[in-house]
Amino acid sequence: MPIDALPPTGWSRESVLSTLDGYRTGDANWKDGRTFSLVYYAGEEVKSLLEAAFLKCFSENALNPMAFPSLRRMETEALAIAAGLLGDPNAVGTLTSGGTESVLMAVKTARDWGRAEKGITKPQMLLPTTAHPAFVKAAHYFDVEPIWLPVRTDFRADAAAAADLLTERTVLIVGSSVAYPHGVVDPIEQLAALAQARGILCHVDSCLGGMILPFVEVIDGEQGRQMPLWDMRVPGVTSISCDLHKYGYAAKGASLILYRDRALRKHQFMSHADWPGGLWGSPSAAGTRPGGPIAAAWAVLHFLGQDGYLRLARQSLGAARAMMAGIAAIEGLRVLGEPDATVFAFTCDDGDIYRLGDAMEERGWHLDRQQLPPALHAMITAAHAPHVDAFLADLSAAAAQVRGLPAADDGQAAMYSMMGSLPDRGMAQELIVGFIDSLDDSAAA
Numbered sequence: 001m002p003i004d005a006l007p008p009t010g011w012s013r014e015s016v017l018s019t020l021d022g023y024r025t026g027d028a029n030w031k032d033g034r035t036f037s038l039v040y041y042a043g044e045e046v047k048s049l050l051e052a053a054f055l056k057c058f059s060e061n062a063l064n065p066m067a068f069p070s071l072r073r074m075e076t077e078a079l080a081i082a083a084g085l086l087g088d089p090n091a092v093g094t095l096t097s098g099g100t101e102s103v104l105m106a107v108k109t110a111r112d113w114g115r116a117e118k119g120i121t122k123p124q125m126l127l128p129t130t131a132h133p134a135f136v137k138a139a140h141y142f143d144v145e146p147i148w149l150p151v152r153t154d155f156r157a158d159a160a161a162a163a164d165l166l167t168e169r170t171v172l173i174v175g176s177s178v179a180y181p182h183g184v185v186d187p188i189e190q191l192a193a194l195a196q197a198r199g200i201l202c203h204v205d206s207c208l209g210g211m212i213l214p215f216v217e218v219i220d221g222e223q224g225r226q227m228p229l230w231d232m233r234v235p236g237v238t239s240i241s242c243d244l245h246k247y248g249y250a251a252k253g254a255s256l257i258l259y260r261d262r263a264l265r266k267h268q269f270m271s272h273a274d275w276p277g278g279l280w281g282s283p284s285a286a287g288t289r290p291g292g293p294i295a296a297a298w299a300v301l302h303f304l305g306q307d308g309y310l311r312l313a314r315q316s317l318g319a320a321r322a323m324m325a326g327i328a329a330i331e332g333l334r335v336l337g338e339p340d341a342t343v344f345a346f347t348c349d350d351g352d353i354y355r356l357g358d359a360m361e362e363r364g365w366h367l368d369r370q371q372l373p374p375a376l377h378a379m380i381t382a383a384h385a386p387h388v389d390a391f392l393a394d395l396s397a398a399a400a401q402v403r404g405l406p407a408a409d410d411g412q413a414a415m416y417s418m419m420g421s422l423p424d425r426g427m428a429q430e431l432i433v434g435f436i437d438s439l440d441d442s443a444a445a
């Protein structure tokens with residue numbers, strides 16, 4: 001029976017928890033390496049540390065920085081650690097609730113900076129088509145017009161096309177390291193140089209890559225490989241976002257944004273001195289700032305340390321590269337571009353990739369679907385390392401099963417093909433909104 005009212009009398013603790021467990025039985029099982037997004041699992045030892053640290057600060061609130069100096073201290077220390085990892089030990093920043101909030105703050109800051117410093121009232125930002133949709137959200141919320149920068153055939157932003165897309169109204173150029181869809185780093189040096197030459201801001205979105213690329217660089221360095229700079233080491237990069245709750249392995253609700261200097265960061269803050277409720281100030285989008293995620297993020301950074309992150313990066317990168325090599329060896333399958341770290345997409349040249357996604361689903365592997373071009377997507381962590389061979393064996397069998405078949409007319413595959421091929425993208429957007437709108441009906445079933 002669906003529950004649709006506050007129970008007249010409270011349930012027992014046992015009933016609450018066993019009902020909750022019942023609800024959870026249909027959830028994705030992420031511990032066995034068969035899902036490829038949403039959860040970044042670094043093992044039971046890390047999970048239990050996160051839980052312990054989270055619970056210690058479970059009730060505390062970083063909204064008032066005077067009330068809980070411990071949270072302020074943990075935030076400052078986590079930011080200092082990130083600043084060192086991301087190429088500018090003098091950078092200043094804020095912890096946020098997630099990548100989306102960090103991106104929202106980057107765009108809000110750029111808008112307010114452009115208004116204050118350049119008198120730009122109708123700002124634009126230049127955005128690779130692969131940038132995370134959090135930027136579209138930010139554009140919409142803050143009324144900043146997105147100008148789309150195409151990506152090259154290697155899926156990296158086409159920096160050569162960027163100059164022609166800048167106008168007197170551009171306040172911000174965005175690059176990703178790594179971009180979610182294909183796991184590649186954009187040419188940050190070129191994008192930042194352009195921003196610097198024009199006297200505008202450049203934000204690097206390292207929400208996904210920020211906590212693994214520093215260690216991938218070490219591993220690649222051992223093998224004589226070097227990737228182009230992707231962080232605040234690059235002159236002209238004015239801010240960078242990095243999620244601790246992805247490859248930082250923190251509890252959900254922990255990301256950060258760093259700025260080159262304090263003057264720029266001030267454009268992120270909000271204050272209101274005339275509220276009867278008191279003198280009010282807020283560093284980011286959130287009001288209440290839960291203590292748990294801050295404590296857990298601080299804890300895991302110290303628990304893992306450089307050696308722990310390097311060990312996990314070795315396992316994740318080893319697994320990702322073994323999977324990519326295995327995929328490339330399967331007839332008809334191809335990895336898109338040359339992924340720089342542990343995130344990649346692959347497609348199939350003689351069959352329907354969405355059909356392949358469904359065939360893998362039947363075998364218990366849950367890969368996310370992509371479009372433009374159609375592909376399957378994977379984010380690899382150490383949790384996948386023991387399952388590489390099983391994954392490749394199933395993928396090989398699934399590829400043989402769908403090889404040469406036309407696009408599917410049922411299952412998820414058909415839905416994705418239909419959505420991807422709708423010429424009217426406005427209609428595609430409406431269908432997505434309709435789907436979100438219907439979720440409460442299906443949840444009550």
Ligand SMILES: Cc1ncc(COP(=O)(O)O)c(C=O)c1O
Binds near residue numbers: 100
């Ligand atoms: C590159 C990038 N930026 C931003 C985000 C948004 O992060 P969140 O889901 O934590 O809001 C993501 C999420 O996957 C991402 O990959």
